[in-house]
Amino acid sequence: APAARPALPAVRPGAGLVDDRDRLGTGETTILIxxxxxxxxxxxxxxxxxxxxxVLHAADxxxxxxxxxxYRPQGILLDVMLPG
Structure with missing residues (x-):
């Protein structure tokens, strides 16, 4: 369960995008960007x-x-041109 794991920061240094990882509820659809x-x-x-x-957000x-x-999101929007 997500509550049992240490939380990743909702705002990454320099990223400036706040996602919803601290507000996820049971049964909600989550999309990873x-x-x-x-x-x-x-x-x-x-x-x-x-x-x-x-929304969950990752910069890399x-x-x-x-x-x-x-978090096992229901969908992922992936930038296919990401470095690495």
Whole structure:
């Protein structure tokens, strides 16, 4: 269960995008956004939230994998041109 794991910070240093990992409830649909372009990540997050879903954000692939393992999102929006 996510509550049993140590929380990753909701705001990554320098990233500036607040996601919903500290507000996830049972049964809510969660979408992981893996995007290093902060402006585009914010646009995607707003679109996801407008659909009534929660957002997780990772700025790189390694963090995206960690969030996917930890939170098991129902969907992932992946920037296929991420470095690394």
């Amino acid at each position: 893996v995007e290093d372009d902060l402006a585009f990540a914010r646009i995607l997050a707003e679109m996801v939230r407008q659909k009534g879903q929660r 692939g390694e963090q995206g994998l960690e969030l996917a393992r930890r």
